[in-house]
Amino acid sequence: MSATPAIVLATLNAKYIHASLGLRCLLANLDLHGGPGLRARTALREFTIGQRPVQIVEELLALEPQVVGLGVYIWNVVETTQVVRLLKTLRPDIKVVLGGPEVSHETDVQEICRLADHVVTGWGDVSFPRLCRALLDGPRPLMKVIAGEQPPLDALALPYGEYTDEDLAKRLLYVEASRGCPFTCEFCLSALDKTAWAFELARFMAEMDALWRRGARNFKFVDRTFNLKVETSVRILQFFLDRLTPGLFVHFEVVPDSLHPRLKALIAQFPAGTLQFEVGIQSFNPAVQQRISRRQDNLKTADNLRWLVNESQAHVHADLIFGLPGETLESFAEGFDRLHALAPHEIQFGILKRLRGTPITRHTAGFAMAYDPLPPYTVLQTATIDFATMQRIGRLARYWEMVANSGRFAAALGLLLGGGATAELGPDSAPGAAAPGPAPSAFWRFLAFSDWLWASTGKTHAFALEKLVDLLFDHLAGARGLDADTVRAALLADYRASGARGRPQCLAALLGAAAKPAAPGDGLEKRGKGLAARQQRHLAPQREAMRQAAAAA
Numbered sequence: 198m199s200a201t202p203a204i205v206l207a208t209l210n211a212k213y214i215h216a217s218l219g220l221r222c223l224l225a226n227l228d229l230h231g232g233p234g235l236r237a238r239t240a241l242r243e244f245t246i247g248q249r250p251v252q253i254v255e256e257l258l259a260l261e262p263q264v265v266g267l268g269v270y271i272w273n274v275v276e277t278t279q280v281v282r283l284l285k286t287l288r289p290d291i292k293v294v295l296g297g298p299e300v301s302h303e304t305d306v307q308e309i310c311r312l313a314d315h316v317v318t319g320w321g322d323v324s325f326p327r328l329c330r331a332l333l334d335g336p337r338p339l340m341k342v343i344a345g346e347q348p349p350l351d352a353l354a355l356p357y358g359e360y361t362d363e364d365l366a367k368r369l370l371y372v373e374a375s376r377g378c379p380f381t382c383e384f385c386l387s388a389l390d391k392t393a394w395a396f397e398l399a400r401f402m403a404e405m406d407a408l409w410r411r412g413a414r415n416f417k418f419v420d421r422t423f424n425l426k427v428e429t430s431v432r433i434l435q436f437f438l439d440r441l442t443p444g445l446f447v448h449f450e451v452v453p454d455s456l457h458p459r460l461k462a463l464i465a466q467f468p469a470g471t472l473q474f475e476v477g478i479q480s481f482n483p484a485v486q487q488r489i490s491r492r493q494d495n496l497k498t499a500d501n502l503r504w505l506v507n508e509s510q511a512h513v514h515a516d517l518i519f520g521l522p523g524e525t526l527e528s529f530a531e532g533f534d535r536l537h538a539l540a541p542h543e544i545q546f547g548i549l550k551r552l553r554g555t556p557i558t559r560h561t562a563g564f565a566m567a568y569d570p571l572p573p574y575t576v577l578q579t580a581t582i583d584f585a586t587m588q589r590i591g592r593l594a595r596y597w598e599m600v601a602n603s604g605r606f607a608a609a610l611g612l613l614l615g616g617g618a619t620a621e622l623g624p625d626s627a628p629g630a631a632a633p634g635p636a637p638s639a640f641w642r643f644l645a646f647s648d649w650l651w652a653s654t655g656k657t658h659a660f661a662l663e664k665l666v667d668l669l670f671d672h673l674a675g676a677r678g679l680d681a682d683t684v685r686a687a688l689l690a691d692y693r694a695s696g697a698r699g700r701p702q703c704l705a706a707l708l709g710a711a712a713k714p715a716a717p718g719d720g721l722e723k724r725g726k727g728l729a730a731r732q733q734r735h736l737a738p739q740r741e742a743m744r745q746a747a748a749a750a
């Protein structure tokens with residue numbers, strides 16, 4: 198590449214660990230679709246949303262490009278708008294081209310699109326190179342908004358050679374064996390595709406092999422539905438099974454209600470810590486599923502989840518969405534309890550977002566859906582969930598991450614979600630109070646904890662581990678009235694397992710008395726396989742960071 202590239206392709210990733218696959222796709226196709234020599238005149242610059250826009254602009258301008266292409270996504274649109282504003286203020290002559298899912302729809306109402314010179318909607322692999330060639334060598338392109346061409350996938354060059362050795366060593370490598378999705382869940386952008394297209398498998402596998410030989414060990418498949426075509430999934434799983442090495446980590450998104458026996462047979466052979474499955478449940482409520490055009494067999498889903506958790510060593514991360522049209526707190530609680538009973542290693546609560554271009558908008562009037570007008574366009578209230586409840590669940594989601602998904606409180610979580618409370622909790626529980634209700638349930642118990650924690654501290658972030666231990670003690674032994682010694686023993690086991698060396702107040706006497714690790718079988722070891730795996734993860738922080746980053750979408 199020349200010292201002053203004509204084109205700079207840039208984006209603001211959510212974190213350094215995420216390498217942009219989209220931009221690498223564009224880079225790989227520059228010569229093929231824009232004509233020879235374009236790649237050599239192009240530089241890639243990746244930033245993170247934590248960086249200051251003015252510094253990003255300084256770095257971009259130092260390269261003296263003629264064209265700046267920016268990948269725009271929901272997580273970076275606010276910051277990228279500021280980058281474009283500064284760029285066009287300082288150097289109106291530089292052509293700014295936007296692309297990415299956030300600017301692929303509703304371009305007419307977006308400030309960032311108004312500021313830019315061109316917007317390519319949809320796929321950029323072919324249209325971006327062509328546009329760049331025209332911008333550099335003419336003829337001048339006439340259209341501001343260009344619908345990205347969507348050729349057959351075998352007409353595209355594959356992007357994997359664009360991952361550098363640093364990417365391989367330190368970042369999560371995104372790969373795609375297919376694009377699109379045949380399902381039509383209305384909250385999701387992939388619903389617009391209506392179908393999925395597969396890359397030619399032999400070509401794709403050869404690229405995976407090349408990455409592997411270069412030392413790549415962290416693969417995140419962005420395929421919306423990895424297990425759609427059994428034959429393909431079998432080949433991919435077998436590929437990784439043949440290359441099992443310490444440090445290998447592969448993440449897939451799967452549709453939950455279809456897990457062919459051939460896939461199960463392969464999955465069962467992977468050792469712990471190697472495979473991670475993101476299983477989108479979203480809702481167990483059949484009326485809601487139907488309303489948002491999501492086809493899902495709940496019984497098969499439950500069977501498959503049970504199998505994955507009990508018969509495989511894969512790490513299972515299941516997603517639920519709160520705030521879907523017609524969902525109530527009670528129906529969501531039922532769904533959560535159903536999912537929790539299946540014991541996935543992590544449950545992620547997402548609050549519904551109205552993504553630009555998604556068909557969920559057809560329910561806006563009918564279900565009085567009010568969305569935040571600013572990214573990420575989170576739902577604020579619906580006809581069946583008021584704003585205060587939405588806020589409660591937002592906090593619960595955060596606390597669930599901290600206490601449950603973190604894996605730091607496996608023993609205490611058993612007490613928190615299990616029986617033995619002084620009062621049963623249910624839908625009528627007021628925020629912060631335990632009130633009589635129907636059956637005891639994990640959801641209502643955790644909600645009561647969440648309300649209590651918020652009332653006690655007024656914050657959702659930045660809890661030191663020691664402080665959290667004391668708060669859990671206060672809640673379990675105080676508000677819930679559980680036996681203090683049992684609570685202390687559970688918290689002690691969790692605290693020791695975390696490897697931390699502070700001194701939570703409630704454990705001061707115990708930690709002072711005996712600093713030796715808790716003996717197995719001391720009555721608190723009801724933690725099972727899931728905890729063992731989590732503890733294992735905590736032994737390898739880099740690995741844990743990869744796993745969490747992979748599961749975050």
Ligand code: B12
Nearest residue numbers: 210211215219266267268270271296297299320321386750
């Ligand atoms: C990886 C990923 C993430 C990563 C971030 C990665 C990063 N770089 O920082 C993480 C895990 C952090 C993440 C988080 C979220 N994500 Co996400 N994520 C993805 C995922 C799985 C893969 C993206 C990818 O690499 N795709 C493959 C490449 C080839 O496609 P592409 O990126 O779209 O690029 C093509 C075009 O867009 C275009 N293009 C891209 N850049 C450019 C630049 C130019 C100049 C041009 C011309 C064209 C162009 O050309 C490319 C090739 O055709 C997609 C789903 C998917 N499979 O695409 C969702 C997706 C991007 N995420 C989505 C969402 C909703 C979220 C969350 C809000 C989810 C949540 N938790 O609620 C959060 C955001 C949180 C926040 N802070 O706001 C939505 C996008 C919505 C949007 N408008 O941007 C998607 C599409 C999922 C979906 N189907 O709804 N996500």
Ligand code: SF4
Nearest residue numbers: 378380382385387421
């Ligand atoms: S939620 Fe999953 S299955 Fe549904 S349309 Fe999106 S990617 Fe496809």
